[in-house]
Amino acid sequence: MFLLALVSCNPDIRYAADEAVTHTSANHQFHAQVRVHLQEKMFTTPLGLQIHSFGAFEVYWDNCRIGQNGIPARPGHPEVPGTENSYYQIPDSLSGIGTHVVDIKGTQTWLKEAGRQVAAKPESYLKLLRQPLLELSFVNLMAGAFLIAGIYYAFLYFNSHTKASTTFLFALICLLFFLLLAAEYIKFYIDIPYTHFYTRLTMVGWLTFATAVLTPFYFAVHYRLPHMPLFTATLIMALLAIYGINYGHYDLTAYLHSITLWFASVLVLLYALLHRQKGALLVLCGFGLSMVVTRYVFFDFGLYISFTIILLCILYLQTLSARQLEQAHQSSQLLSARLQLELVKKNIQPHFLRNTLTSLMDWVEESPAEGVRFIKALSAEFDILMEMSDETLVPIQREIDLCKQHIAVMQYRKEVTYVWTEQDIDPNELIPPAILLTLVENGITHSIPVNNQIHFLLRFRRTATGKEYILETSGENRVRERTGGNGFRYVRARLEENYGNRWQFTAAPFSGGWRNTIYLYK
C-alpha cells in the first residue's frame, strides 16, 4: 500500500506535446520533430526527457544535443540499434516554461514495417530514474513471493504420495506468473535493442496465454467441473481466436486474454457456488475485487495486482484442500483404529461370551473331557484373533486357520457339523484380518443346516484384471435378502482400508446356499 502510494503520487509537471513530425530519407535516415509545450514545473531538480522510438539516433532539445541512443549507421558502419525507451537530462538553462523543440535524428535499419510512432515526454529527471525503482520494488515483491510459492508447491507435489494435480497446477501457475512478471519488467534491467522489442512482447503474450488457460483449468479441476475436455478446448479456442484476430496488437491481446481468464474462471466458480462447494464464494469475491482493481487502478501493473489477488484466492483453495486431505488422513486413521477395535471385540462381545459360556457350562457338567477340548478350541481362536488384531493384512492361511477354529467352537455350541473345504489357495496371498471369519459367522447365523451339516467352500482364482475369493455356504438360507448389518460393514470397511476403491464385494443367495465374492483389482 505504501509502495502503491509512492508510485501513484500526483504528476509534478504539466505539458502538452504535439504529434511527432517524421521525415525519412534514403539509407534508412529519419528525422523526427516533436514540439513540447511546458506549462508548469513543480520541481527544482533537473528536467529529463523520455523518448520512445525505434532506431539509433541523437536527440536535440532546442537544437542542443542532449544525448544519443545506439549508433546511427554511417557509410561503412552498420547501425548499432538503440533501445525503444531512452532517458536524457536537459540542461537547466534550457528547461524553462514555454515551447521547446525536440529533434531526433538517426537511422532505423530494421523493423520499419512496424511503423512505430516517436514519442517524447518531459518529466523530472530524478523521477524518471526513480519510477522504475519504485515499480520494481513492488513487482519484485510479488514475483519473489510467487517464485517461492511455485517452488514450494512443486516440491510438495513431487514429495507427496497423493500427487494432487491441483498442487502441480498451482505450482505451474505460480512459476508462470513469476516468469510473466520477469519478462514484463526485465526491460528495466537490461538494454534490449529495439530489434528485439517484440521478442519480449511475444514472450509476455504467450505467458499470459498459458496463465489464461491454466487458471480456469485449475478451478475446473479443483471443483470437478463436468465436460472438462470440452471446457478446456473451448477456452483454448477462444484464446487462440483472440490471438489471431488481434495479431500484432500485443497489449490488447494480453488484455483480452486476461479478461477471458477472468470470465472463464468466474463461470467455473459460479458452477461451484451453485453446487455449494467450499470456498467458491470467497474466491468469487476475490475475482470481483480483481476486476475492480483492473478497472480503477491505471498503472502498468494494475493487471498484475489483480493477478496477484487471483493467485491468493487459489492459494486459499490450496490450503482448503490441504485441510481436507488432513481430515481424510485423520478419518482413515480413525477408521483403522475402529476396525482394530472391532476385531478385538469380535470374540469378547458379551453375547458371544455368554452364549459360549452357557454351552461350556453344559459340556463341563455333562462331559468334562469334551468341555476341556471346547476350552482349548476357544482359546486357540482367541490366540489367532489377538495375534491379528494389530495387522491390516494377514496371510490367507492364518485367516483360514481362524475360520476353522471358529467353526470348531461353534460346533460345540450349535451341535451342527461344519465342514470346511478350500480350493486353489495361494499361501503367499494376504487378506484383511477377520473378513472371511465375518462371512463364516454370517453363514452360521443365517443358514439352516441340511442333514445337520453346513459346508463352507473357499475358492481362489486369478483373472486378467485381478484376483477373486469366493466363499460359499451350503445350507438353506433363513432369509432371501441379507441387508448385511455390522458384518458386511466390517468387511467393506476393511477392504476399503486396504484397497481404496479397487475392490468389489457381493453377497447373494444361490441355489445351494449363499455366495460371497470378494474381488480385488490389480
Added chain:
Amino acid sequence: MNILILEDEMRIARRLARMTKQYFEYQPAHIELCDALPKGLAYVEKNPVHLLLLDLNLNGEDGFTLLQTMVSHSFHTIIVSAHTDKAITAFAYGVLDFVPKPFDEARLFKAFDRLRATTPAAVPEQTLQHLAIRANGAVKLVPLAQVQRIQGAGNYSELRLFNGHTELHDKSMDALEQLLPADAFVRIHRSYIIRWQDADQLLIEAGGRYAIRMKNGEVLPVGRSRYKNLRARLG
C-alpha cells in the same frame, strides 16, 4: 403343561430342556424345542402353550418385535438371553423373568418358581410398562399408565382404560396379576384388579359381603379371602 423352548443353539436348548424336565418332574409336561422363529410362531398358533422360554436374538434377529408378539399371548414368557442389556425392556413388556446367560439350574428354577408365586417380586426399575394386545393379527401396545382397572372375562382379561375404552388381553387374571407391579395394582376379587391409589373405602354390605368404594364412587366386590389383606393394607 406344554412348554416351548425357542433357542437357536442346540447345546443350550438341550440344557434348558433337561433342566425344565427336572423342575416339572412331578407334573405332566411336554417340552417342545424350536431353533428358528417361523417354526416357533407356527407352533404357538397351533398348540396350546403354557410357558415359553425365549432367546431374544434368534439367528441374529433383533428380538424386539418377537417379544411384543409373544407377550401378547396367554402364556407366560421367560427370557433366557445373553443380551443382559435388554432385561429392562423385556420386563417393561411383561415377561415373567429374565434369565441371563450363562445360567445354572438354581437361576432357572427361580424363574420357574415365579410361575407359582401370587405376587411378582418385581425390582422397582424392572416393572411392566406396556401391555401387548393382539387385535386383527397385529400387536398393539397399551401403556400401563392408561389402564384404570382389569376385569375377568372368561379365560381372558378386559382392560378398562381411563379414556373409557376397553381392550381384551389374552392372559388370564392370574397371569396378569403376576406381572403387574404389586404396589400399584391390587387383586380385590377373582374378577377384579384395581389401581390401589383409586381405592377409597372398604365396605361390609348386608349379607356379610365385602366391597370396596372407589374414589370415583364405583363400588366393586371384594373376595372373601382377600378382605383381610386389603384391610391391613388400608390401615
